[in-house]
Amino acid sequence: MNILLINHYAGTPKLGMEYRPYYLAREWVRLGHKVLILAANQSHVRSQQPSAGPYLSDGIAYNFYDTPAYSGNGLGRVRNIFSFCRQVWGDTDVLCESFQPDVVIASSTYPMDVWVARHIARRVQAKLVYEVHDLWPLSPIELSGMSPRHPFAMLCQKAENDAYRDADVVISMLPKVQAHMASHGLDLRKLTVVPNGITLDEWVVDETTPPLMEGALAAHLAAQKAAGRLVLGYAGSHGLPNALDVLLDAAKLLQEQQAASGPEIAVVLVGGGHERARLQSRVEAEGLRNVAMFEPIPKLQIPALLQHFDIAYIGWQRTPIYRFGIAPNKLMDYMMARRPVLHSVEAGNDPVAEAAAGLTVPPEDAAAVAAGVLQLAALPAEERAAMGERGRAFVLAHHTYPVLAARFLEALG
Numbered sequence: 001m002n003i004l005l006i007n008h009y010a011g012t013p014k015l016g017m018e019y020r021p022y023y024l025a026r027e028w029v030r031l032g033h034k035v036l037i038l039a040a041n042q043s044h045v046r047s048q049q050p051s052a053g054p055y056l057s058d059g060i061a062y063n064f065y066d067t068p069a070y071s072g073n074g075l076g077r078v079r080n081i082f083s084f085c086r087q088v089w090g091d092t093d094v095l096c097e098s099f100q101p102d103v104v105i106a107s108s109t110y111p112m113d114v115w116v117a118r119h120i121a122r123r124v125q126a127k128l129v130y131e132v133h134d135l136w137p138l139s140p141i142e143l144s145g146m147s148p149r150h151p152f153a154m155l156c157q158k159a160e161n162d163a164y165r166d167a168d169v170v171i172s173m174l175p176k177v178q179a180h181m182a183s184h185g186l187d188l189r190k191l192t193v194v195p196n197g198i199t200l201d202e203w204v205v206d207e208t209t210p211p212l213m214e215g216a217l218a219a220h221l222a223a224q225k226a227a228g229r230l231v232l233g234y235a236g237s238h239g240l241p242n243a244l245d246v247l248l249d250a251a252k253l254l255q256e257q258q259a260a261s262g263p264e265i266a267v268v269l270v271g272g273g274h275e276r277a278r279l280q281s282r283v284e285a286e287g288l289r290n291v292a293m294f295e296p297i298p299k300l301q302i303p304a305l306l307q308h309f310d311i312a313y314i315g316w317q318r319t320p321i322y323r324f325g326i327a328p329n330k331l332m333d334y335m336m337a338r339r340p341v342l343h344s345v346e347a348g349n350d351p352v353a354e355a356a357a358g359l360t361v362p363p364e365d366a367a368a369v370a371a372g373v374l375q376l377a378a379l380p381a382e383e384r385a386a387m388g389e390r391g392r393a394f395v396l397a398h399h400t401y402p403v404l405a406a407r408f409l410e411a412l413g
Contacts, residue, residue, distance in 0.1 A: 001033045004101035004126075006117050008084050008108035009046070010039040012057045013202075013299050016047030019329070021107065022060065023199050027405030029059040036099050040067040040084040044077070045237075047272075047296060072274065073144070078152065081110060088116045096124045103412060106167075107131035111159035118166055127412060130167040135180060135324060136160060142321040143241065161185055169411050176325040176348035192411035195327045197399035198336050203303055212304040217270065217294045221308040224266040230377050231266050232342070233309035235302060236330040238273035243315035246344065248282055248291065249366030254373060255290045263377055267291045270305060306337035310384070311358075311376050315344035318363040322347035332399050335391030340384040342372050357391030 003025070010021040025035040041052045041064040052066035067083045070076030088095075095101070104126050106117035114130050121128040137156035140146040146153050164170065164186035171194050172181075182188055213221075224231050238244055251267045258264060267290055269279070276293070283291045297305060306312065312334040316322060325348040334341050335351070341358030343350065344365070352358045359376055361368040376384060 001102045002100055003028060003033055003035045003103045003105065004095065004099060004117075004120065005035060005037045005105045005107060006088060006113050007037060007105075008040050008081065008110070008113065009043045010037050010062070011043070011046050012062075014048070014057070015050055016299070017045040019299070020196060022057065023197070023401040024405050024408060025060045026058050026199075027401050028409070031405075031409075034061075034099075036061045036063065036095075036101075038063050038065070038088055040065050040080060042067045042069045042080055044071065044274075073140075081112065085113055085116050088113075089119060092120050092123055095120055100124060101126045103127045103129060105129040105131055106163065107133070109133045109136065111136050111156055111163055114159055114163040114167070118162075127168045128166060129169045129171060129412065130163040131171040131173075132177065133173055135174070135177065135321065138180070139321055142319055143317070164190075169413075171408060171411060173327040174325040174348075175327075176323065180324060192407065194404050194408050194411070195399060196329050196332060197401050197404045198332045198395060199401045202300060203336055212301045213297065217297065217305075220292055220294070221268065224268075225308070227264070229264040229266040230310040231268055231308055232311045232313055232373055233268045233270070233306070233339075234313045235270045235305055235309075235333070236314075238269070238271050238276040238279055240275060241317055242273075242275075243317050243344065243363060244269065244275065244279055245282070246315055246364055246366050246369060247313060248279065248286075248288060250369035250373065251288050251291045252286060253366060253370040255288060257370070265290060265373055265377060268309075269293045270295075270297060272296045302333055303337055306333065306339055309334075309337075309339050311342055311373065312337070312339035313342045313344075313369075315369070316347065316363050318346060325349040332395055335388075335395045338385070338388030338392050340376055340387040341391065342369065342376060344369050344372075351394065352391070355391050355394035357387050357394060 005021055007021045009018045011017050012022050021037055028035050041050050050064045052064050055062040055064055065084050065087045067080045070080045104117045104121040106114040118128055137153040141148055141153060161184050164181055164184050170190045171192055173195050175193050178188055254265050280293050314331055335357055341352045343352040343358060343360040344363050346363050350360055353360050359372050361372040
């Protein structure tokens with residue numbers, strides 16, 4: 001089967017996020033299918049921007065389209081989106097003749113790529129699949145305050161409605177979307193939930209394997225261990241949805257209220273993103289001596305990094321959009337690494353609670369986060385280890401890419 005996957009932000013382990021298209025495609029290639037991924041060569045989530053043109057990674061063919069660079073979520077990003085969609089549309093004849101897709105997947109977070117995918121699918125009578133990462137335009141409306149009457153929101157709404165009407169199959173990463181999608185015209189018999197996951201070959205690093213890291217980050221983590229401190233760690237994007245201000249507020253409380261007895265808590269943040277510089281300024285201006293921030297590290301070093309975390313943190317904003325569920329990659333990584341998780345969230349689902357893999361506290365509540373840290377820190381090390389083991393077992397049972405890729409193909413019939 002020839003699978004054409006349109007994902008504006010698709011990456012590879014070498015290039016950076018998004019990783020999901022790569023991992024699904026790799027499994028499909030291993031099963032004997034042919035995959036071509038179409039993406040833009042400029043993306044705000046990649047750590048390395050590829051040159052425009054063909055690209056090959058582990059048997060997966062890519063074509064990166066030459067699109068304008070941008071930053072933030074303003075007009076530059078809109079221009080980048082429409083440049084990509086216009087170019088793919090213009091390549092319809094070439095794609096249909098040279099690749100002859102049996103399946104065309106629209107999977108770019110924003111929904112307008114479904115029009116391009118539909119155009120190609122109809123030309124060759126291929127199956128049309130719409131894959132939902134986030135609910136647009138609902139996400140920018142509820143998370144960023146965009147008006148439902150904003151022209152961009154109205155455009156997204158038209159595209160979402162068209163996708164539910166015209167797609168042969170709808171794949172959602174979010175588990176609680178049924179009512180929303182049905183209200184916008186989806187026949188729920190088309191819907192299959194395929195969440196995010198992990199790939200096993202990146203998890204050969206364990207507690208018995210020497211760390212792959214070096215430099216200032218490795219030295220800092222070693223110093224915390226030598227001083228007898230517990231590390232509360234965060235690894236991932238530094239953006240507003242990640243609620244890292246709440247983590248810094250909690251760190252300030254911990255610094256002010258740390259009891260004389262019990263271990264000290266060292267907070268370590270690793271990653272990049274548009275909020276990183278501002279957060280670093282907060283750390284310096286407020287004298288948060290118990291917080292250290294480090295630049296992103298290669299994805300293949302993440303398992304080694306996580307072994308240094310005694311508690312792994314993930315937080316969210318308090319927003320109604322999460323009633324549809326959450327599917328964060330970093331949470332899968334934390335659980336796979338056997339880390340007990342402090343989860344600051346209110347959502348339609350909670351993998352940490354489902355797996356009994358840590359502690360869940362309310363979002364946007366620094367006092368609750370600080371109390372949760374101390375509660376987990378006070379547990380015997382064996383109990384935290386048991387939480388970590390339950391988290392790993394949960395991921396292995398439900399969230400490995402061979403399982404998810406097969407579920408995706410089953411949905412195609």
